[in-house]
Amino acid sequence: MIDEGLRNELSRQGVVTTTLEELYNWGRKNSIWPLQFGLACCAIEMIAASMARFDIARFGAEVFRPSPRQADLMIVAGTVTKKMAPQIVRLYNQMPEPKYVIAMGVCAISGGPFKEGYNVLKGIDRYIPVDVHIPGCPPRPEALLHALMTLQKKIENQRLTGQGRPRHLDADAPGEFPVPDYGAHDLEPPNNPAVWRPPPMTRNE
Amino acid sequence: MKLGPYSFLTLFAVAGVVFALAPLAMAWLWARAYSPRKPGRVKNANYECGLESKATGWVQFQSQYYLYGIVFLIFDVETVFLLPFAAAFKGLSAGACAAMLVFILLLVEGLVWLCVKGVWARK
Amino acid sequence: MQSLEQLKARLEAAVPGARAEIVPNGSPAGQPSLLLDRGHGRAAAEFLRDDAELHFDYASNVTGVDWPEKTVKERVKIKKLVDGTEREAEEVRERKTGGYLEAVYHLYSMARKEGPLIIRLRTENRADRVALPSLTPVWRSCEFQEREVFDLYGVVFEGHPDLRRILMWPEFTDHPMRKDYVEPDDYEYEPTPHGEVLARARRHYPGGTAA
Numbered sequence: 001m002i003d004e005g006l007r008n009e010l011s012r013q014g015v016v017t018t019t020l021e022e023l024y025n026w027g028r029k030n031s032i033w034p035l036q037f038g039l040a041c042c043a044i045e046m047i048a049a050s051m052a053r054f055d056i057a058r059f060g061a062e063v064f065r066p067s068p069r070q071a072d073l074m075i076v077a078g079t080v081t082k083k084m085a086p087q088i089v090r091l092y093n094q095m096p097e098p099k100y101v102i103a104m105g106v107c108a109i110s111g112g113p114f115k116e117g118y119n120v121l122k123g124i125d126r127y128i129p130v131d132v133h134i135p136g137c138p139p140r141p142e143a144l145l146h147a148l149m150t151l152q153k154k155i156e157n158q159r160l161t162g163q164g165r166p167r168h169l170d171a172d173a174p175g176e177f178p179v180p181d182y183g184a185h186d187l188e189p190p191n192n193p194a195v196w197r198p199p200p201m202t203r204n205e
Numbered sequence: 206m207k208l209g210p211y212s213f214l215t216l217f218a219v220a221g222v223v224f225a226l227a228p229l230a231m232a233w234l235w236a237r238a239y240s241p242r243k244p245g246r247v248k249n250a251n252y253e254c255g256l257e258s259k260a261t262g263w264v265q266f267q268s269q270y271y272l273y274g275i276v277f278l279i280f281d282v283e284t285v286f287l288l289p290f291a292a293a294f295k296g297l298s299a300g301a302c303a304a305m306l307v308f309i310l311l312l313v314e315g316l317v318w319l320c321v322k323g324v325w326a327r328k
Numbered sequence: 329m330q331s332l333e334q335l336k337a338r339l340e341a342a343v344p345g346a347r348a349e350i351v352p353n354g355s356p357a358g359q360p361s362l363l364l365d366r367g368h369g370r371a372a373a374e375f376l377r378d379d380a381e382l383h384f385d386y387a388s389n390v391t392g393v394d395w396p397e398k399t400v401k402e403r404v405k406i407k408k409l410v411d412g413t414e415r416e417a418e419e420v421r422e423r424k425t426g427g428y429l430e431a432v433y434h435l436y437s438m439a440r441k442e443g444p445l446i447i448r449l450r451t452e453n454r455a456d457r458v459a460l461p462s463l464t465p466v467w468r469s470c471e472f473q474e475r476e477v478f479d480l481y482g483v484v485f486e487g488h489p490d491l492r493r494i495l496m497w498p499e500f501t502d503h504p505m506r507k508d509y510v511e512p513d514d515y516e517y518e519p520t521p522h523g524e525v526l527a528r529a530r531r532h533y534p535g536g537t538a539a
Contacts (some may be wrong), residue, residue, distance in 0.1 A: 087255025118504040175243030185513035198516035
């Protein structure tokens, strides 16, 4: 590891030094390719973020891939119905590692305004691990860009070896997540306990 | 060291191959060092927009496609004959050009026959 | 446009055996609807579409209603013999309503720019005799909407070309829009619960507060 002071001195003289980890993360975070995954109204805001005014292309993310095999970010934008949930999990499994998920809008976080619907899955993080959540109904395109920048910071801080390894470098982490089945009354299982544990409710009325 | 006429060519050919293969080799080494392999049934399945594929992609193609094969063969052979004619064009007499024209017209007549037969029409 | 009574009379005259009933609607903007009997539903619909004066050629909406059985108490003024003299008195009578599913169709006439005419078809009961004639052969736009009524209410449309669930998945067994539908209990996480949702969420946390 090189000393910070020496590093700054060298960069002032025009010499750039880096570590393998930084280089790896820098390449990955500046070229995140999202999977075209608009489900409902948040998709319109996602499209707006890719247009000229908000311009997600500045961040290297303008190529929205139609196939999961070529994508590394899945922006779940819109309400997730229970009928659609197994397909989302299958698509997530078919993305090659390293892959990230942004849950855009309250419907993808927790079911949103349609939470009590009979066909609404109360949050996509019941089945797949979500990296960034964006609240909003719908969140503005700037909020999506902020989420992208947060994800970039998260990628920047991922280690190559050791404790803070991302999932794709860890041999013990699961490679794919189980796809829920269509049951008689609900999806089976209703959530994935390895991925989602309900946070404790602290309101006491 | 005596530099032969083909030495630069060889050098650039080798450099081109190395330039193409080096990133692939580096990626392979990186994957061996850092990324463990994690295949899975759903991960390696055929992509079908999130649904389970009902069958594999091996279907029986229609035998009507044989016509395309035959047409390609004929016109490909014609092209092979046209190439030496084109290479030696400057030194040939008018009679040779006329003979070649007859050859081409015979094959065009075959093409017209195919059009009339309706091979190119949309089914 | 003809009034509903005239339409009812014409319908009963044209389709032998058909019985129609005008169902009033108590709300301020409510429109009265025409209740057709089940056996002649298809014939009545064809009359409404093919008649030269009515020409209802567009079914814009098909929806379902679930009327569970309800006992209604009403005060009725009757004449009763009290102590030898006839007097007017009020009596509380009980009346059972409901116990059926309904399919409600909104019909418009594009040719004559008239409408809407609202017709209803009622099933026998909510449990096993839930069949109704399908009006898809009469108006094509009923196809998907009758599938939705089948999916969410359980009404079986006889004569429908492709009757299967449209919103829920095929292995689903309940009918979510019925009044006695019990939804699955996945209310473990509630960010800002209140009222009924709070009660449902509390059931997952024995003790009432933090898990």
